[in-house]
Amino acid sequence: MKPGTFPKREVDLVVISDIHLGAFGCHAKELLQYLRSIRPKKLVLNGDIVDIWQFRKQFFPKSHLMVIRHLIGLVAKNTNVVYITGNHDELMRKFTRLNIGSFKLVNKLLVDLDGKKAWMFHGDVFDVTMQYSKWLAKFGSVGYDLLILLNSFTNFILTRLGRPKISFSCRVKNSVKSAVSYINQFEETAAGIAITKGYSYVICGHIHQPEIRTISNSQGSVTYLNSGDWVESLSALEYHHGAWKIYRYREDSYAQAYAKASKHADSPTHKETFHELLKEFELR
Numbered sequence: 001m002k003p004g005t006f007p008k009r010e011v012d013l014v015v016i017s018d019i020h021l022g023a024f025g026c027h028a029k030e031l032l033q034y035l036r037s038i039r040p041k042k043l044v045l046n047g048d049i050v051d052i053w054q055f056r057k058q059f060f061p062k063s064h065l066m067v068i069r070h071l072i073g074l075v076a077k078n079t080n081v082v083y084i085t086g087n088h089d090e091l092m093r094k095f096t097r098l099n100i101g102s103f104k105l106v107n108k109l110l111v112d113l114d115g116k117k118a119w120m121f122h123g124d125v126f127d128v129t130m131q132y133s134k135w136l137a138k139f140g141s142v143g144y145d146l147l148i149l150l151n152s153f154t155n156f157i158l159t160r161l162g163r164p165k166i167s168f169s170c171r172v173k174n175s176v177k178s179a180v181s182y183i184n185q186f187e188e189t190a191a192g193i194a195i196t197k198g199y200s201y202v203i204c205g206h207i208h209q210p211e212i213r214t215i216s217n218s219q220g221s222v223t224y225l226n227s228g229d230w231v232e233s234l235s236a237l238e239y240h241h242g243a244w245k246i247y248r249y250r251e252d253s254y255a256q257a258y259a260k261a262s263k264h265a266d267s268p269t270h271k272e273t274f275h276e277l278l279k280e281f282e283l284r
Contacts, residue, residue: 006261008039009254013113013239014247017046017122017205018229020088021064025231026051028063030249034236035070037258043079044109045071046205046227047086047122075103082109086205087124114242116200123206123226126189183209187224191215194222201225201244203237210235210246 020026050068075081083105085093098105108121186207194202195217203225210228214221225244228235234249249255 006258008258009037011038011040011238011240013042013044013111014038014040015044015046015120015203015225015227015237015239016049016230017086017227018048018208018231019045019067020048020051020229020231021067022060023051023231024059026064027230027234027249028061028067030234031230032063032067032070033259034247034249034252034255035067035074036262037252037255040074040079042111043071043074043081044111044120044203045081045083046120046203047084047124048088048205048229049083049086051088052091075101078102082106084109084120084122086122090124110199113201113239117198118201118203119194119197119199120203123186123190123204126186126206183207187211187213187226188215191222191224192217194224195220203227205229208232210237210248212237212244212246 016031019028019031021028071081079102081103083092083103085096085105085107092105093107096105096107108119111118111120186204190202190204192215195215196219199222201223205227207226208229208231209226210233211224211226213224215224223244225237227237228246236247238245238247
């Protein structure tokens, strides 16, 4: 079986946000494995794809470049790709309304999904620090990146000791009342505006918190969705055959088997088939 001949998983719509290419915490290899294992009809990149705030010429690994190359390849194959700008890639907002082939760059997006309206935007518009203290937001971004580096080192040690990994930032989010309050307020605000506009779905990124839930108020209800990130959650949103789900890479045996099968496909001594590998990962 040659590379590229393995069956890809068909998906109607994929929404990915907060990849942070160019930042130390980005899991570009895992994202590339996921992207290579699927065939989306439409791909929405919902902000903070390239981390211009943290960008350094000295640090942009090959795996990060490979993600960009893969995305360009999707456009070349006429896959509908929409890039919604975020705060970490806000410099690209100067070029919104750009349309090149099957690619377009926008600040927000309204999509019709089986007769229902889905409103998509990154979400930094609700961030007070972004509006009034951008320097504080950038300082916090540097601190977050350092926390991720420390977390990676800690998890390396824990893995060697045979202990489960932990997430410092997730613990902070779940234990600090102000963080929990901010996330709840963010979700309620986005949902409230979407309900007023009569939309069925409101889809955001920005807060690195994957979520699908129904939010109601006196005016109605809406399905709020957040695609999470590729720094900690390694998550995305998938819409297929009329249903939404949160995709989590760590739970995806298909993508991991696909990556391993592709890696060894050229080896004449490699006898394992893709389906055998998939069964192996599923049993773990």
